Every structure is written in structure tokens, then in C-alpha cells.
Amino acid sequence: MTIRNKQIITAVVHGSMNTRSAAAHFNVSERWVKELIRRYAFEGETAYEARSKRPKTSPGRTPEATRERIVTLREILVAQGLDAGAETIQTHLETEGISPPSRATIHRILRQADLVSDQPQKRPKSSLIRFEAAQPNEMWQADFTHWRLADGSDTEILDFIDDYSRFLISIRAYRRVTGRNVAEQFAMACDEHGRPQSSLTDNGLVFTTRFTGKTQGDTAAKNQFEKLLQKWDVKQINGSPNHPQTQGKIERFHRTLKLWLTAQPRATSVATLNKQLSEFQQIYNERRPHKAAGRKPPSIRYRAVPKAVPKPLPQEEVRQRNDVVDKDGKLTIRYGGKLRHLGMGRTYSGIRVEMYVNDREVTVVNKKTGEILRYFKIDPSKNYQKAISS
Known part of the structure; x- marks a missing residue:
């Protein structure tokens, strides 16, 4: 570009070309030729040099x-x-x-x-469909996760979060989480924050016994947590088997928790770990901005609107039936005034079973061994029902 500029200036200043003919000859604009002549008049041979097109000032540049x-x-x-x-x-x-x-x-x-x-491989946010409660305490999610101490021994951390605000209701570490731990921690959380309208968990035995096949009289046996929920009219919701996405918010919370714990000195005891969890709870609720809470700490959203309260629940009716899987691998049950066929599979033909029917949910258990064989969720629009899990 330096040589071209010199040629243009020389042709006009020292030669016989005017600006228009120079522009046509060198295939540039006449405006550019005039600019070069102006520079040469004020700067001399410096005008030959190429210059950056970058503006001298950047008013939009971040300070x-x-x-x-x-x-x-x-x-x-x-x-x-x-x-x-x-x-x-x-x-x-x-x-x-x-x-x-x-x-x-x-x-x-x-x-x-x-x-x-x-990270272009990430799934676009627009493809995600999320459920969110409409107000605080409408739903609490609960789960536990594992964390190792400095000596390599394992612990389990049980936590409850509010679905609407992501407020961390309660968190505590144990050597092993038991049904008693779940009931006691839930009760203490209710004393502090009020009782939720519903509870969402997976199907772990500390949360529900619906897949164990145990009964008390004609109804399915309940653990301490389930009894407490029923006593306080808190609706119990359990995610579909083998589908952890239902509890996606608390699964995502565990990633945040472990990211923070990894940055801390590894706890040497359960007591030390619980001190760290108490510190984390304060940071998470009161200081850390959360996207789902409008980029404010969850405590602000949790306290901003009135809380939901439990509603009286209808008495739960669990039916128990004894039957034998027919030669075609099916069981039959009446639902919504129609006979429904449950697809067990020919493998189970002739097997005596017990069926526990709770509204649309049907759990099929081997009568002799107590093994859960199939789980169905009745689709009222269909007569033939496929098993959800086995």
C-alpha cells in the first residue's frame, strides 16, 4: 500500500494527472486521491505510509x-x-x-x-421445558448425595430445597441417611420455615416404601417420613423410576454444592463437614446470586411473596389384589369402568402375584419371593398398558 500511495501522489503532484484521471488509472476513489494529496501537503513523505483504520478513540470500549x-x-x-x-x-x-x-x-x-x-456442544436453553412451583413452600425437593472425608470414608448429605425460589431449606451430613434422619430433619425444617404443600423425592427407601411390597393390613406400609407427610397433609410426589430429570433442580444443586466443597479444605469428620455445610447454606441463600431467582440470592425470592400451605388431602385408598399371570403374559384390572390389560410378558406366565393399586399406579410383586416384577401407571385412554419399569 505504501508504494501505491507514493505512485498516486507522484502522478498528481509531479505528473500530469488530475485527481479524477488518477483515480481511474489506479482503480481507487477520487475521494481517496484527494485525501492522499491533502496528507502530502501537510505531512510530506509521511503520507506514503499505510495507516490503521482503527478510530483514535473507542467511546464504546469497556473501561x-x-x-x-x-x-x-x-x-x-x-x-x-x-x-x-x-x-x-x-x-x-x-x-x-x-x-x-x-x-x-x-x-x-x-x-x-x-x-x-x-462450548457449542451444549444443549440450547430454548429446548428445555421446566416446571416451577408458583409460590414458596408449594413444593420442596429432597435428596441426598455422597461426599468423602479426608480419610476417604463416605458420608451422605441430605438436603431440602424450595422449588419456587431455590432457597436451601435444610442441609445436613450423616454417615448414612436413614428414614428416621429424613423425618427428623424434615420436621425441624418445617418448624423453622413452615410446612410445604407438597414433597418431591425419588423412590429411595428412606423416602418411600411403595416398591417394597410390605403391607399393614390391606394397605401398603409406610415409613416415618411418609407417615409424617400424611399426618400433616403434605402431598407426597415421587419421580418416575429411572428418570432423575424429575428432580433436576436438586440434582443441579448438588453440582453447585460439590463445586464449593471441592474448593474448601477436605473435612476430617462429619461434624467438621456440617460446619462447612452451615457456611455454604448462608452463602448460597443470602449472598450467591441465582439465575432462577432473577439473579438475586434465593432468600429474597423466598421471602418476597406469601408461602403456600398444606391443603386437606383425601384419604388414600390402596387396593390389594391376588392374581395369576395368564398364558399370554397379562394381568387384568378394572380402572375407570373398563377392563385394562397389564403387559407382564410371557416369562411370568403362571406366576402368582400381588397387585398394589393406588389410583393409577399399580405395583406387581411376586407373591412367593416378594420381588417387584412390574410397575404400571394406567393410561386411561388405552386398554393395553405397558410396564414402566421391571
Whole structure:
């Protein structure tokens, strides 16, 4: 470009070409020829040099102090084991009184500092369909997860979170979570935060005994937690077998919890771990911004609107039937005034079974061994029913 500029200037200033003919000859605009002549008049041979098209000022550029704070916040949050994405950093900047750039700009700044990498393989958020309770205490999710102490021994951490606000209702570590632990921790959480309208858990034995086949008289036996829910009119909801996505919020919570625990000194005892969990609960509820809570700490959303309360529940009716699987591998049951056929499979032809019927749910148990053979959820629109699990 330097040689071309010199040729254009020479042709006009020292030669016989005017600006229009020079523009046509060198295949450039006449405006550009005039600009070169103007530069030459004021700057001399410096006008030959190529120049950057970058503007002398960048009024839209993020201030350097803000860029440095973005990088520092990212490093601090990662070291603490807390979420450190662009939205979280944006919230922290607002809290500090700094006008934040857009999420895309923050992400670009982090990428330029080699602190993040794009993940195009992630499932698009628009493809996700989520259920969310309409108010606090409408539903609590509960589950437990494993965590190892410094000596390598295992512990189990039981937690309850509010579905609407993601508020961490209760969290505690045990050597092993028992049904008694679940009932006692739930009762203490209710004393502090009020009773929820419903409870969502998986089908673990500490939460439900519906797959054990045990009975008390003509009804299915219940564990301490189930009895407490029934006593307080808290609706019990259990996720579909082999489908953990139903409890997706608490599964995601466990990832956040373990990310934070990994950044802390490894606890040497259950008591030490519980002190860490108490600290985490305060950070998670009161300080950490949560996307689902409008980028505010969950405590703000949990306390912002009135809480739901339990509603009187109808008395549960569990029917028990004895039957034999027919030669075609089917059982029959009447539901909604129609005879329904349950597909057991020919493998079980001739086997004597017990069927526990709770509204649409049917659990089929081997009468001799007590083994759960099939689980059905009646589809009222169909006569033939396929098993959900075996």
C-alpha cells in the first residue's frame, strides 16, 4: 500500500494527472486521491505510509478498570468454588456499583484472558421445558448425595430445597441417611420455615416404601417420613423410576454444592463437614446470586411473596389384589369402568402375584419371593398398558 500511495501522489503532484484521471488509472476513489494529496501537503513523505483504520478513540470500549475487575471476579469466584459465569459477574458488578457491560461483552473479555472457552456442544436453553412451583413452600425437593472425608470414608448429605425460589431449606451430613434422619430433619425444617404443600423425592427407601411390597393390613406400609407427610397433609410426589430429570433442580444443586466443597479444605469428620455445610447454606441463600431467582440470592425470592400451605388431602385408598399371570403374559384390572390389560410378558406366565393399586399406579410383586416384577401407571385412554419399569 505504501508504494501505491507514493505512485498516486507522484502522478498528481509531479505528473500530469488530475485527481479524477488518477483515480481511474489506479482503480481507487477520487475521494481517496484527494485525501492522499491533502496528507502530502501537510505531512510530506509521511503520507506514503499505510495507516490503521482503527478510530483514535473507542467511546464504546469497556473501561480498563472494569475489564480488570471482571477478570479478578472470575478468579475469585472460581477459587471459592462458586458460579463464575458472565451473568453472575454482571450481578456482582452491579452490587459493587459498577455499570456492567453486556453478558456477551463479559464473556468476550474472559475469553480474551483465556479464562473461558466456548462450548457449542451444549444443549440450547430454548429446548428445555421446566416446571416451577408458583409460590414458596408449594413444593420442596429432597435428596441426598455422597461426599468423602479426608480419610476417604463416605458420608451422605441430605438436603431440602424450595422449588419456587431455590432457597436451601435444610442441609445436613450423616454417615448414612436413614428414614428416621429424613423425618427428623424434615420436621425441624418445617418448624423453622413452615410446612410445604407438597414433597418431591425419588423412590429411595428412606423416602418411600411403595416398591417394597410390605403391607399393614390391606394397605401398603409406610415409613416415618411418609407417615409424617400424611399426618400433616403434605402431598407426597415421587419421580418416575429411572428418570432423575424429575428432580433436576436438586440434582443441579448438588453440582453447585460439590463445586464449593471441592474448593474448601477436605473435612476430617462429619461434624467438621456440617460446619462447612452451615457456611455454604448462608452463602448460597443470602449472598450467591441465582439465575432462577432473577439473579438475586434465593432468600429474597423466598421471602418476597406469601408461602403456600398444606391443603386437606383425601384419604388414600390402596387396593390389594391376588392374581395369576395368564398364558399370554397379562394381568387384568378394572380402572375407570373398563377392563385394562397389564403387559407382564410371557416369562411370568403362571406366576402368582400381588397387585398394589393406588389410583393409577399399580405395583406387581411376586407373591412367593416378594420381588417387584412390574410397575404400571394406567393410561386411561388405552386398554393395553405397558410396564414402566421391571
